Structure formats: structure tokens, C-alpha cells
Amino acid sequence: MNDIGFLPPPTARRLVLRRHGLYAAQPAPYASLQSRPCLLEDHYAELAASFPRLDQFAPGAEALDNRVLRIASSRVIAEPGFSGAWRWFVQQHTSQAFWEQIVREFGGQIQARYPGLEQRFGKPMQDWRAVRRGSGEVGEVTLECQIVVNTPVRTASSVKAPHVDHVRKLWTGLLYFRSPEDDTPGGELQLFSSPPGLRFDAHQASRREVTLDRSLAYQPNSFIGFVNGPDAIHAVAPRPPTPQVRRYVDFVVELAEPVFKLPQMNPLRRGWYRLRERQASR
Template identity: 30%
Template structure:
């Protein structure tokens, strides 16, 4: 008998501008973002670090990140139908429109020249990363199943304070913590700049691009969003959107989440400060 697939519901369904928090930068934190039956179906069939690592050719090491992008999921016959439907919607023009309904005013308030650089936000041609290209599309969406592997050897943080790449329009994290995960840490920390000069550093990353990290001495913690199951964090990207991941304790458990992104061809701001 074919197992029924729960209907897909947007992570932003029912989220309004009243939910936006603006300290230290505009973002939403939504608990119980999905109905329980849909969340449980996704959680039960989420790939592991070992599964992803085998398919993308990446060795398993301590507290490393393993990405299974929407195109990987859609082309994998073994992946559950609920995942295929979920990533298809959350990398679609419809989801992009939901993001704009929620955050367009805040995005343009922090990046007033954005539409001069990339064109009217409502008119951008939406494609999917690893399927489409910038020759025919203006923004490439993705909805990626992500695992941070078990922490061995010593406690560690996957990544400290940083701003996401300036060619990304938004970032989203949907946490899928397992019930048995009793590790400490792995929370999302939001920062603001300390007074005075500060400087970003760039370093090579697995994506063949630059990542923009900032020494902790230049920032101070404002708030922490706990790593909890069925919790969405989403925000427009700008130079103020400083965030990082807190240190995780030694643990055999994997840290699981979905990453939501929208890539532009060119950066919207300069972090060479």
C-alpha cells in the first residue's frame, strides 16, 4: 500500500509582519512552523550525514556540514515524496513571493539601493539552484537538507560570527532537532557590532566562494535562538545580519536543519570594511 503524503504547507504560512523582531536585525523565529504530521514525516525520512556524504563524496569528520540540495533530493529515487514536494515548494516563485510579502520593506530599509542593483524585487525571474542559471533567471532559490555531523574529540562551533555572502537575498534555517539529541549548544547566536572599527576576513570555502567572518572581539551577543525542533528562523541578508553557531558539546547526535536561500548573480553590498 502506498503511504499517504501529508499536504505541503509553507513554512511562512500564517507568519505576519507582527512576528518580525528587529533587534539586532530583522528576523522571525517561528515555533511549530509546520503541522505535526508534516513535520514528523519529514523528520522520519531526513537523510543522515553518512547518507549525504556517500552521495556527494565527502568524508565524515567531526562537526562538519553536509548539504543535500534540492536538486540532489529531487533526483534521488530513494528520497521520500514528502521531501521532494517540500523542497519544490520552498524553492519556488510562490515561496519567494511569501518572503517579499513579509520582509520587502525591511530589506529595502537596510539596502535602499537593492532594486537599482538587481531590478524590482517583485519582477525577478525565479529559478532553482543547480537546475537554472543566471542567463535566464535573476534569483536562484534552494531548499537544502543539512546535517552537522557528530562532535568528536573536543567541543566545537561549526561557525562563529559572520554575515552571509552579499549575493544572497535572504537566509532561512528550519531546525529539525531529534528527540534523543541531548547535546548542549548548537544554538543560533545573533550579534551586533561593538563601537569602533571592525574588519571582516575572507577565507576559501567548500563552495568555491568567499565567506565573510568577523573576529568575535568586534561583536557582542544580543540574543540566542535555541536549536529546537520544528522551529524556523528567517531574515533578509544585509551587513547588520551578524550571526553564528554556539559551541556544541561532544555528542554522537547529528544537528539537523533545512537551509533556505536565494542567490543573486551580483552582491548587494560590500563587506570589505
């Protein structure tokens, strides 16, 4: 019996970074690791069949227009209403073993991008202690595995304009759970290259100043993972009005302090961006 009180899973269940020869490294516009399919078919089907209902994310969620709603791993583990497959999945993807797999696959990229990071903690990454967000424990890195939806769309829009993730986030992974009934166009993950000297409004970048380099289709059982940083600019392609929900899992590795800094727009440029572009992204 494991530490959250349910039986171990069948051997067919795997972590998203367990090697089985189906990963592709993509160097541009920034390094990422992609896989489709990611999970074994039976494991993916088990999770997809018990993906949380929209009303489990928030009351009245079906009335919201293309909004991001999340269910934290701590809630999946602690509350009734989530399947054993999902409880196992979020526990395993917030574990020390998963952190060790991230180091195995991305450690070289992390060291190259942040060469002083290990010195900051006084130990190599593989020796860092990983803890689950919300556990109350303390470690060098905090892991989260949250179940996410983008609600139905009433007005054509992008749920996420070009941006980089929070400056405390070291690594990001995404695994898509597109419904078989969803034939809505759009929703793919867009990866952008950026010019030297790009400046941000908080974490957002002007779409006019970045260049779309590559897209990852919103397809079932598709995974992408990448090291976060000022160049890791991404967005979600707009979706037209649709009753369909965009479904995925968001894997997070974060530190207690910022990993990097983002140069910010000056007040005049920020005001122009918010007036002309940021409001139009919704």
C-alpha cells in the same frame, strides 16, 4: 501531476512562511522573523521521520568532526532515496510562489536596507523571476532549499564562528529538525550586534569585537528568517563531544552579483585574528 513527477501533497503540508498566527518579529540586533512551531505537526513529523541518513550526505560522514554537510535541492528532486515529502518540500521552497511569500514578509526590510536594488533590475521585487539553483534557468533571483547536517562532535567546538553569509545572498532562512534523542547542550543560533567600523576576514568577524545579543534555541520545528547584510552576524554555539547530528534546512535567496560589500581587516590584523582566534574556533 506536478512537474517533477509525484502526486500533490495533502492539504496539511505548508510552506514555512504561510501565515497561521505563530510568527514573532524580532527587531534586534537585526530584523528577523521567528516561528515555533513553524510547520503543522503532521507535516513536520512526516519530514522528520524521513530526514536523510547521515551516510546520504557523504561517505564516511560519521567519522568527520563537527563538519557541515549539505544535500542540494536538485539532488533531492533528481535522485532516488529521498521521500516524496522531501521532494515536495524542496520543490515548493524553490518556487516562484515561495519567492512571492518572501517578498510579502520581508520586502519592506529588503527595500529599506537596499533601496537601489529594484532600480538595478528595472522592476519591483514581486515581478522578479525566481529559479531553482542548478536548474539551468535564468532569473533575477536564485533559490535554494538544502538539507544540512553538522556531523557528530569529537572535540568541543563551534561549527560556525561569528560571520555573515555570502555577499550574493539576499535572504536566509533556517528550519531546525532536532532529533528527539538529542539532549546535547549547545547548538543554538547566536545573533550578534556589531560596533561601527567592524572589519571582516572574508566573511568572518572577531568574536572579541561583536556582542552576543540573542540566541535561538536549537529546537525541533523552529524557524528563523532574516535579510542578509553586513550587520547580520550570527554563529552556532559550541557543542561538546556527542554522537548526535545537528539537523536543519537552509533556505537561500541569492543574486548573480554581490548585494553588499564587507570591509576587510588589514593584513596585520587578519594575521593576528587567524593566529589567535580563527584557529581556536574549531
